[in-house]
Amino acid sequence: MPSNDVERIAAIEDPYQLLRVATERLNAAQQEVTELSRLRRRVIQELHAQGMSYAQIAKEAGLTRGRIHQIRHTGPAPEGAFFGQGTITLITPLKREARQARPVVAVEDVAAAKRLEDLARGFDLAVELEHVPLGGDVNLNRPNLVVICGPRLSTVMGELYERDPVLEWVKQDVWTLHDTRTDERYRSGSDDEPARPIDYAYLGRLPRPDGAGHVLVFTGVHPQGTLGVVRLLQTELAALWGEVADKPFSTVVSTEYEPESGEPVKVELASPLYLHEEG
Template identity: 60%
Template sequence: MSVDLEHIRAIDDPFELLRVVTGRLADAQREVTELARLRRGVVQDLHAKGMSYAQIAEAAGLSRGRIHQIRQSGPAPEGAFLGIGGVIVATPLRQDAPGARTVVAVDDVTSGKRLEDLARSLGLDVTSEHVPVSGDLDLNRDGLIAVCGPRMSEDMEATYGRDPILRWEKQGDEPWALRDTRTGVVHRSGMDEDPARSQDVGYLGRLPRPDGEGLVLTIAGIHTPGSLGVVHLLANDLAQLFGRVGTKGFSTLVGVEFDPDTHEPRNVELLTPLYLHDGS
């Protein structure tokens, strides 16, 4: 029996015992899930590098049947793109005018809900929260997914400023735009044109936290359809994205053509490469 388990069994207060055991069971289940995800990923990687399942089984000292079982069961490795064990999905509250009622944009709600569903389907625990109107957001947390642009939060604006390649830009009364400093191309939303087009630009990146102790997954559109487009990309191409950037720091821009009535994405494509950041 482990020392920790002996200490738990020695707890006299039944309510404290119940609380501690429940918490430890939850932690243990998350660890089991992530170990199974890691194991399946190792088998897939070895097979992708040219090893047969029989060779993998022999080298690992396991049966071929067990290797096939591992390959077909357990949570998908690409879930690690979103987080390890669990994620926190944060979407912004909005206030159209000082003193006005606080609201949430329908597109933000939809983006958040679809991210939560995606994370759960990958075996991750999910919690959700709102970025308050003040824009204050604790970014120094593992598993945080911030669906929030620089306009809604100074904390997020500072975080986007840590991207070494892609820049959010705004001058005076001009609308926000995104600049690719590698090519010099400035990407603007079709919604800001005259006449307006049903096209937007979304940002997807994994950027350094303020405390320097990790990375935070960031999603934002110049307008809200851009965020919906990024989430659509994640839901449909997560395995490919994970295969190319893993859990490293990166950023990219996404072009989104959408239905003008529902804002549902019709066509989503990468506008830039998946830029891996130095030091990741």
């Protein structure tokens, strides 16, 4: 029997409206199938990690062992949910050009966004791109946001970072990251004299201003740190997902980079991986 949605769409008399509505509903249904497949694979992995065999899982779920094994090894990987579900919105900042005061996007931010977009699409996630406008007024009260922006370019983002119970941005002569638990201070090597090819970045998932969800955020003290976070996500996402899943957290990422190109050569966590208590 057709669903109520199908019956409602089939009853549309205008053929162009029918085509539009049917396409929108089909896209939504395809996203639902992707996320259900991801969730199903995630549950099987978690049960198996707890010590259950595929045969035991199959028996309890009323499926064959072969089907459980197939689900476990096919479909979208569970760690893609680190970014969100369905369609994620990836936001990078606009900056004012020094000479002509035009809004521009930093080359490093473009590279970071493109690499992250490719990574997310590899997990069968749809990606929409936006910019934090000049002035930094961005709406964070939306689901599935990934924002590459620090407090320097946006007061709104600065207020979001202040919700972190452990790590804080500090502006004195230069911007640094401060771990309030260990009192460790992370200062970019490019701000030292002589300069060193190492940068630090913030990576975390913080509560939205409206309290109705979370925002995944990251940025380097300088652009090299931002590229380092993307490299970390490209290489260590499964391990990171295993530690934090979709819970709020924060950490400092260290990036050693090639001085000429700014490309990361060694990326690792510089601070503990802090899970935040909610409520």
